[in-house]
Amino acid sequence: MAHVTRYAFLVSPSHNRVYAQAAPRLALAELSVLAERAFDGRVTDLGTTTLGGLPYVTFTLDDPAGPDADRVRETDLGLVSALSSAYALFAVDGEPGAGGGVALRPVTRAAVELFDSDLLTVQRYAGKTNEDFTRLLVNVTVAATDRPRDLAGPWTVRPDGARRRLRVLDPMAGRGTTLNQALVRGWDAAGIDVDAKDVEAYAVFLRTWLKNHRLKHTADLGTLRRDGKNLGRRFTATVGATPQEYRAGDTIGVELVNADTVRAAELFPAGHFDAIVTDAPYGVQHGNRASGTRGRDGRSTARDDLTRSPVPLLTKALPGWVRLLRRGGAVGISWNVKVAPRRDLVDALTTAGLEVLGERSDDAAPGPWQGFEHRVDQAIQRDLVVARKPR
Numbered sequence: 001m002a003h004v005t006r007y008a009f010l011v012s013p014s015h016n017r018v019y020a021q022a023a024p025r026l027a028l029a030e031l032s033v034l035a036e037r038a039f040d041g042r043v044t045d046l047g048t049t050t051l052g053g054l055p056y057v058t059f060t061l062d063d064p065a066g067p068d069a070d071r072v073r074e075t076d077l078g079l080v081s082a083l084s085s086a087y088a089l090f091a092v093d094g095e096p097g098a099g100g101g102v103a104l105r106p107v108t109r110a111a112v113e114l115f116d117s118d119l120l121t122v123q124r125y126a127g128k129t130n131e132d133f134t135r136l137l138v139n140v141t142v143a144a145t146d147r148p149r150d151l152a153g154p155w156t157v158r159p160d161g162a163r164r165r166l167r168v169l170d171p172m173a174g175r176g177t178t179l180n181q182a183l184v185r186g187w188d189a190a191g192i193d194v195d196a197k198d199v200e201a202y203a204v205f206l207r208t209w210l211k212n213h214r215l216k217h218t219a220d221l222g223t224l225r226r227d228g229k230n231l232g233r234r235f236t237a238t239v240g241a242t243p244q245e246y247r248a249g250d251t252i253g254v255e256l257v258n259a260d261t262v263r264a265a266e267l268f269p270a271g272h273f274d275a276i277v278t279d280a281p282y283g284v285q286h287g288n289r290a291s292g293t294r295g296r297d298g299r300s301t302a303r304d305d306l307t308r309s310p311v312p313l314l315t316k317a318l319p320g321w322v323r324l325l326r327r328g329g330a331v332g333i334s335w336n337v338k339v340a341p342r343r344d345l346v347d348a349l350t351t352a353g354l355e356v357l358g359e360r361s362d363d364a365a366p367g368p369w370q371g372f373e374h375r376v377d378q379a380i381q382r383d384l385v386v387a388r389k390p391r
């Protein structure tokens, strides 16, 4: 019989009280998506429990068998360590909640972050997407691709057998929360935002952060030109995780372009990205800038000038985004359900030629993909939807 281990992870304490309330349920949905996509049925018995007054997610993992078992086991640990809220991981002896006592044996998480976590936390500004949620969105989107186990490390293996870094695009990137989540994992990160101030602020932030951490890098805020045309300001950086890797030219690329996302296909090569991940304008603080006006901090303020639903903008932008996605790649979008129902997002993604995960008409009960809706504040109830480009 296959060896089976029961695990529990302590859900990360979130600085955000509202997010902390939803965190165990979101962590369970995230693990359920990974179980469905990346573990070949070897993760079962998922649940949440409270131990010593703290929230844990529990699950059972079948140990892999066969000649590849060590490699599979290593990737398994990488996948669990990549979860957005797996703060501390334990193997469980005894049954949580069974009354007979339970012992937790610490399991060292795999080092899936290449850089200090302050990359994700030091930037603070109005309209920033919660970094734990961003990581969750990135994770479930990569898990939806045809290579879900890529999530465990920086690399993906190309059809010709060579490896390259995963490539993630946030086509409405703001000040780079998604870019930072990709960079910390060693993935190439690219972004687009229509607000020049966001691009400038991110350039200042990343330069300072790279210098403070004494990481070998290049950084440049210049202009993207194509065919003699000026397409917008562009910040680019290349970063070495170690001085040796930098010297060997093995660097991670980061890029943020100031442009309207409906022009995305003009900015990057077709089929370039493995995943496209974005937190769409909420129709509250951020607007769809094609029609928005600016407040003092450069963010849209006058509600009357906003198209509150992001769907018209998404409908316009999606054909370009889909072009930039490789076959088998995936798009993940979060949005405010108070300004647009899920159905509208699903329709927009389907019309763009994508297959929405968890939306098959023969699905009897709502699956994990329907388990991510949560409150952000009075005006924002956030959900996410993920779709794959057919192979």
Ligand SMILES: C[S@@+](CC[C@H](N)C(=O)[O-])C[C@H]1O[C@@H](n2cnc3c(N)ncnc32)[C@H](O)[C@@H]1O
Residues within 6 Å of the ligand: 127, 128, 129, 130, 171, 172, 173, 174, 175, 176, 177, 178, 192, 193, 194, 195, 198, 259, 260, 261, 262, 279, 280, 281, 282, 286, 287, 288, 289, 290, 313
């Ligand atoms: C919810 S915010 C994303 C915040 C980002 N995740 C962060 O943490 O900084 C939505 C972003 O969409 C951008 N946006 C709105 N309309 C756009 C358009 N047409 N093209 C590109 N970006 C757009 C806004 O400027 C805003 O930064």
